[in-house]
Amino acid sequence: MKNAVSIQLVQCGKTFPNGAQALQPLDLEIQPGETVVLLGPSGCGKTTTLRMIAGLEFPDAGGRVLFGGEDVTALPIERRGVGMVFQNYALFPNMTVGENIAYGLKIRKIPAAERLAKIETLLEMVHLQGLGQRRIDQLSGGQKQRVALARALAVEPRVLLLDEPLTALDAKLRETLRADLNQLLRKLGITAIYVTHDQSEAMALGDRVVVMERGKIAQIGSPRDIYYRPATHFVADFIGTMNRVTGTAQDGQLRFSGGALPFSGASAESTATLMFRPEDVEVVTDSMDAADMQGAVLSTFFLGDRTRLVIDVGAEQPVIVETGKRVSWQIGERIALRVPQHALLHFGEGVPA
Numbered sequence: 357m358k359n360a361v362s363i364q365l366v367q368c369g370k371t372f373p374n375g376a377q378a379l380q381p382l383d384l385e386i387q388p389g390e391t392v393v394l395l396g397p398s399g400c401g402k403t404t405t406l407r408m409i410a411g412l413e414f415p416d417a418g419g420r421v422l423f424g425g426e427d428v429t430a431l432p433i434e435r436r437g438v439g440m441v442f443q444n445y446a447l448f449p450n451m452t453v454g455e456n457i458a459y460g461l462k463i464r465k466i467p468a469a470e471r472l473a474k475i476e477t478l479l480e481m482v483h484l485q486g487l488g489q490r491r492i493d494q495l496s497g498g499q500k501q502r503v504a505l506a507r508a509l510a511v512e513p514r515v516l517l518l519d520e521p522l523t524a525l526d527a528k529l530r531e532t533l534r535a536d537l538n539q540l541l542r543k544l545g546i547t548a549i550y551v552t553h554d555q556s557e558a559m560a561l562g563d564r565v566v567v568m569e570r571g572k573i574a575q576i577g578s579p580r581d582i583y584y585r586p587a588t589h590f591v592a593d594f595i596g597t598m599n600r601v602t603g604t605a606q607d608g609q610l611r612f613s614g615g616a617l618p619f620s621g622a623s624a625e626s627t628a629t630l631m632f633r634p635e636d637v638e639v640v641t642d643s644m645d646a647a648d649m650q651g652a653v654l655s656t657f658f659l660g661d662r663t664r665l666v667i668d669v670g671a672e673q674p675v676i677v678e679t680g681k682r683v684s685w686q687i688g689e690r691i692a693l694r695v696p697q698h699a700l701l702h703f704g705e706g707v708p709a
């Protein structure tokens with residue numbers, strides 16, 4: 357995209373007039389053409405961050421917002437060159453699809469013929485060919501969101517901002533639209549910021565994911581970084597499923613009643629916790645010597661492509677295992693497990709469980 361810009365937030369905090377501090381001063385740098393997803397639980401400050409980039413909120417004194425190196429901190433939304441898509445569509449119900457898409461062009465006094473040509477191109481881009489004359493109330497939720505996207509792109513914004521655009525749609529539609537959106541963002545190469553609390557959406561769409569926790573950035577990284585190398589307990593727990601085993605750390609091992617895992621965190625004897633992903637646990641079927649722990653099957657869930665097992669290994673909480681093995685296990689059956697050392701995560705002592 358010819359006009360893709362970088363975005364920089366420098367020490368951007370946000371305190372609302374009622375005294376609520378939604379954001380602690382944060383720094384964030386987004387590359388031209390990059391899709392960055394802001395991910396986190398409700399109230400962590402995602403929308404406030406997006407609205408600051410949009411020019412719908414302004415940072416506390418000292419904070420700065422830069423587009424392509426240009427300071428836009430004091431500019432209102434209409435002078436920033438941003439396109440926005442919201443969860444609730446925010447379309448004009450009394451206008452047709454085409455009129456909605458061309459709204460911003462009309463305001464900019466683009467001639468009618470040019471507008472019509474542009475509407476056609478955009479309808480095609482969002483897979484709504486032939487629906488230009490439809491009324492908004494005659495569209496499905498997914499189609500409405502496609503119109504909202506076309507309208508946001510019509511004015512060729514420098515930045516595309518999306519606030520939970522798929523949340524109101526049902527699961528199937530969400531997946532189709534997510535795939536289309538992904539393709540479109542790559543094709544356009546526009547700088548995009550996408551807010552969601554859905555981690556699979558964040559993983560699928562983001563070049564990088566910014567995980568937020570209570571008004572702060574907990575971690576910034578590629579989806580793989582965030583998943584495989586979470587920086588904190590919070591990130592590890594928020595993304596995907598994580599096992600935790602607490603035991604006594606001693607002589608390079610973490611011991612608990614069902615077994616022991618390799619542990620390099622502490623030299624003196626202490627209580628510690630290791631975390632690992634269900635899909636990283638291997639079911640040991642040959643030599644028991646190769647197992648790190650043993651336990652009894654509490655429950656099994658056949659998921660088609662894999663089976664989820666819940667195993668009591670004598671730790672505080674059961675271990676969840678996901679395996680592609682075509683074996684069925686009985687409740688109560690003994691099972692031996694191994695976790696490769698590279699899959700074990702440890703976040704230091706004294707972290708609350």
Ligand SMILES: Nc1ncnc2c1ncn2[C@@H]1O[C@H](COP(=O)(O)OP(=O)(O)OP(=O)(O)O)[C@@H](O)[C@H]1O
Pocket residue numbers: 372373374376377378396397398399400401402403404405553
């Ligand atoms: N206008 C406002 N006045 C006062 N407090 C606000 C205002 N807007 C947001 N907040 C508070 O700021 C914090 C962050 O809100 P924000 O909407 O950015 O979170 P979020 O991560 O987008 O959450 P959600 O997913 O629920 O939208 C919340 O505690 C919220 O209550």
